[in-house]
Amino acid sequence: MSDKQCAAGRDFVALGISASAILMFVGIGSSVLPEIFKNWAGVGSGPDLMLVNALLLNIALIIFGRRRYSELLAELDQHRKAEESARLLAETDVLTNCLNRRSITPETDALIEQSKQAGKHTAFIMFDLDNFKQINDCNGHQVGDLVLKTTAQRIQTMLPTGSLLARLGGDEFACVISFEKSFRCRVDQLVNRLIDTVSQPISTGEQGVEITISAGISTTETNTDPASSLLDAKCLLHYADIAMYHAKKQGRNRYFWFEAGMEHQLRLRNELEAGIRRGLSNGEFVPYYEQQIDLHTGEIAGFEMLARWISSDLGIINPDIFIPVAEEMGLIGDLSDQLIEQALSDASHWDPTITVSVNISPIQLRDPWFAQKMLKFLVKHNFPAQRLEIEITETCLHENLGLVRSMITSLRNQGIRISLDDFGTGYSSLSQLQSLPFDRLKIDRSFVGDLARGGGESGSKIIDAIISLGDGLSIPITAEGIEDEETLEMLKKMGPLKGQGYHYGLPETSEQVKERLTKLGRYRTPKAIGPSEFPQPAALDGHLSEPQLKAGSSGA
Numbered sequence: 001m002s003d004k005q006c007a008a009g010r011d012f013v014a015l016g017i018s019a020s021a022i023l024m025f026v027g028i029g030s031s032v033l034p035e036i037f038k039n040w041a042g043v044g045s046g047p048d049l050m051l052v053n054a055l056l057l058n059i060a061l062i063i064f065g066r067r068r069y070s071e072l073l074a075e076l077d078q079h080r081k082a083e084e085s086a087r088l089l090a091e092t093d094v095l096t097n098c099l100n101r102r103s104i105t106p107e108t109d110a111l112i113e114q115s116k117q118a119g120k121h122t123a124f125i126m127f128d129l130d131n132f133k134q135i136n137d138c139n140g141h142q143v144g145d146l147v148l149k150t151t152a153q154r155i156q157t158m159l160p161t162g163s164l165l166a167r168l169g170g171d172e173f174a175c176v177i178s179f180e181k182s183f184r185c186r187v188d189q190l191v192n193r194l195i196d197t198v199s200q201p202i203s204t205g206e207q208g209v210e211i212t213i214s215a216g217i218s219t220t221e222t223n224t225d226p227a228s229s230l231l232d233a234k235c236l237l238h239y240a241d242i243a244m245y246h247a248k249k250q251g252r253n254r255y256f257w258f259e260a261g262m263e264h265q266l267r268l269r270n271e272l273e274a275g276i277r278r279g280l281s282n283g284e285f286v287p288y289y290e291q292q293i294d295l296h297t298g299e300i301a302g303f304e305m306l307a308r309w310i311s312s313d314l315g316i317i318n319p320d321i322f323i324p325v326a327e328e329m330g331l332i333g334d335l336s337d338q339l340i341e342q343a344l345s346d347a348s349h350w351d352p353t354i355t356v357s358v359n360i361s362p363i364q365l366r367d368p369w370f371a372q373k374m375l376k377f378l379v380k381h382n383f384p385a386q387r388l389e390i391e392i393t394e395t396c397l398h399e400n401l402g403l404v405r406s407m408i409t410s411l412r413n414q415g416i417r418i419s420l421d422d423f424g425t426g427y428s429s430l431s432q433l434q435s436l437p438f439d440r441l442k443i444d445r446s447f448v449g450d451l452a453r454g455g456g457e458s459g460s461k462i463i464d465a466i467i468s469l470g471d472g473l474s475i476p477i478t479a480e481g482i483e484d485e486e487t488l489e490m491l492k493k494m495g496p497l498k499g500q501g502y503h504y505g506l507p508e509t510s511e512q513v514k515e516r517l518t519k520l521g522r523y524r525t526p527k528a529i530g531p532s533e534f535p536q537p538a539a540l541d542g543h544l545s546e547p548q549l550k551a552g553s554s555g556a
Helices: 003-040 049-091 101-117 132-139 141-158 185-198 233-249 260-282 319-329 332-347 370-380 394-398 401-413 430-435 445-450 456-473 485-492 510-519 546-555
Strands: 120-129 164-169 172-180 213-219 255-257 285-294 300-311 315-317 355-359 388-393 417-423 440-443 477-479
Touching (some): 141 172, 172 185, 185 213, 300 319, 315 319, 332 510, 370 401, 388 394, 394 401
Parallel strands (some): 355 388
């Protein structure tokens, strides 16, 4: 039996004792009290002593019962307050005093029903603070809590009477409002005002914190079938979440109404993410190779490794589709490591004069162990460092120039060559080209394509300028995007260049490259390769031994 059950049993006994005592007091008192009054008046011998004691006992029992009754009322009041406090904790967010995810669902369902009775629609608006994690990391959780509380207060002051506001968790908020069926534009006006208001700087004492929000809106109006029931709170939350995710994908600090196509896109995105994880485990990402030709001799000088995903469910998928998703998932490093290792393994059988180039994501350059990883791969596959060329884009230079400079220096100290890819499409300055030790510039295919698209003169001048710049800085040039004989002949006249493009064929698998090089007598079987043929790459900065490297890389 529980403590509450025991207490209830004792209270029932005490109530019975008190009721019996009152009845006995009435019965005994009717006999004893008249005798007492007669005795006081000098008439009679007085009441019986035992009856007097019984009467006194009855009075004591009545006092006990009264006291216990008061205690019981106090206990009930305390229990009611505890239940109310527990309910508030269960249904509200402690930090902002808003509703929470648990309570917003039934409250929204109730508001939907009220709106239906009043002939109105209900809109569910979900907000998410952009880059809130960065604010927490840079300013501390105390400032983060202040931002959340201030955001909740600002939203609350903007909402119409009778609206709901909830903090769903983390930096996600939701509000639910009713609106007239013919005045959907008022929801747009409200959300625009909310975005403007919340985006105002928040004073934290020493400095102001600026934050933006992305929002998604769903509404019972979405269900256009009059024969079907209204959308419930769970559906509205789900649709608003999808619309908010779409707003973030479109650049943040904006809002979108839910549309059916968004759910389809999100489902495809989820399938793509699941496929990428599965593909990494199953080895479905493979390197393809695009020829790099010495335009003067016409011979193969190297290959650029291109990522391809041969999915068991979706077929061959272009990197333009899966690379951005892998970057957002934080898996680009693992994916690239697999491909680089496979490329080094394949290229170890090629003629020693043939190089292999690999593209690197800006995210990978933020990894402080990236240079050590490359050295580990070179040692593992017994691959000469001077045959490996790493390509980075101009956008990498503007994220953290100091880190990029340090990384490039570390890689070149190992003997690895560094190329600046898509040159001319970014914001590289001459001072950066002078200060950063690049080994090669790659002219973007857009400039090369202009040579054969009627813009030959202007395109030629741009390419001439880049070639002259390379000559002045003693940096060799590669031209990308050669797709016809006419473009090739024009480039040959511009100087000693390397070139690549579909004019020389589509990117090929490792087996196709093997067949091509075998016919040219430039492929060597594994038996023909000995460890003594390849010089070992220099340790990073001349201080890192192989055991140290393995320990450092595993820590990364």
